[in-house]
Amino acid sequence: MTALLNRRQLLAAGAAVLAGGTLARAHNGTVHVTIDKLAFQPAEIEVKAGETIEWTNRDPFAHTATVKGGWEVSIPPGKSATHVVTADDSVDYYCRFHPNMTGRIKVIA
Amino acid sequence: MKTLICALSAACLALAATLAVAADKPTDPQIAHIAYSAGVIDVEAAKLALSKTKNPDVTAFAQSMQKDHEAVNDMALALVKKLGVTPEDNPTSRALAKASEEKRAELGKLDGAAFDKAYIDNEVAYHREVNGALETLLIPSAQNPELKSLLETGLKLFQGHEQHAEHVAAGLK
Ligand SMILES: [Cu+2]
Numbered sequence: 001m002t003a004l005l006n007r008r009q010l011l012a013a014g015a016a017v018l019a020g021g022t023l024a025r026a027h028n029g030t031v032h033v034t035i036d037k038l039a040f041q042p043a044e045i046e047v048k049a050g051e052t053i054e055w056t057n058r059d060p061f062a063h064t065a066t067v068k069g070g071w072e073v074s075i076p077p078g079k080s081a082t083h084v085v086t087a088d089d090s091v092d093y094y095c096r097f098h099p100n101m102t103g104r105i106k107v108i109a
Numbered sequence: 110m111k112t113l114i115c116a117l118s119a120a121c122l123a124l125a126a127t128l129a130v131a132a133d134k135p136t137d138p139q140i141a142h143i144a145y146s147a148g149v150i151d152v153e154a155a156k157l158a159l160s161k162t163k164n165p166d167v168t169a170f171a172q173s174m175q176k177d178h179e180a181v182n183d184m185a186l187a188l189v190k191k192l193g194v195t196p197e198d199n200p201t202s203r204a205l206a207k208a209s210e211e212k213r214a215e216l217g218k219l220d221g222a223a224f225d226k227a228y229i230d231n232e233v234a235y236h237r238e239v240n241g242a243l244e245t246l247l248i249p250s251a252q253n254p255e256l257k258s259l260l261e262t263g264l265k266l267f268q269g270h271e272q273h274a275e276h277v278a279a280g281l282k
Pocket residue numbers: 061062063064095096097098101269
């Protein structure tokens with residue numbers, strides 16, 4: 001059963017890589033998201049509660065990571081900003097100043 | 110000939126006519142001038158808004174317009190310098206400038222909530238118009254790949270501004 005599940009997870013991960021590698025996992029407790037030319041890269045991340053997301057803004061424009069009705073992180077031009085993931089952070093987020101910029105966080109066990 | 114969906118009231122016909130009689134395709138020096146002028150116009154509108162509005166959402170929007178358009182125009186200036194291109198004034202730039210002067214005069218007469226609404230509505234319309242011009246005329250006409258790439262970044266930025274303006278407009282009800 002466990003082996004089956006693992007195999008299925010592996011297949012899912014493989015599919016994600018084939019689909020363009022949009023899913024990123026944390027290294028050393030931090031998952032990095034780069035903002036370049038008004039896009040979150042990767043747009044979709046998987047994190048565990050307690051891990052840190054770090055956004056690095058390579059644009060000369062101020063951006064945010066904003067969850068509707070929830071938290072907001074300001075990411076000034078050329079700077080980085082972080083958010084510590086909580087269990088209920090499986091969310092879609094966007095930039096308040098440029099709502100066409102969108103990202104997704106998935107909290108995994 | 111590409112036409113623009115023109116949302117600026119009085120100068121609309123003038124602008125459409127100008128684009129219709131302009132040479133089929135603007136050159137890179139003309140494109141640079143048009144894009145730069147479009148940015149300057151929105152910075153001027155933002156400054157007017159910041160001098161008039163008391164609404165925090167409108168203030169935040171106008172501050173964002175001023176900073177973003179100044180930043181992208183700085184990128185444009187650095188690029189034309191690097192490429193040795195001199196931006197060239199042209200009928201489209203002049204029509205844009207004329208339309209925006211008229212709009213600013215109109216907005217200048219308004220105050221309070223009436224100003225906020227007119228400013229934000231015009232920002233929605235203006236960004237929509239500029240994005241239409243970028244998509245259908247300026248980006249396809251641009252010859253230099255770096256200029257084209259900067260225009261594409263500009264389009265994403267201004268599409269974001271259009272959505273931001275729509276959000277602010279929805280909150281002004
Ligand atoms: Cu943004």
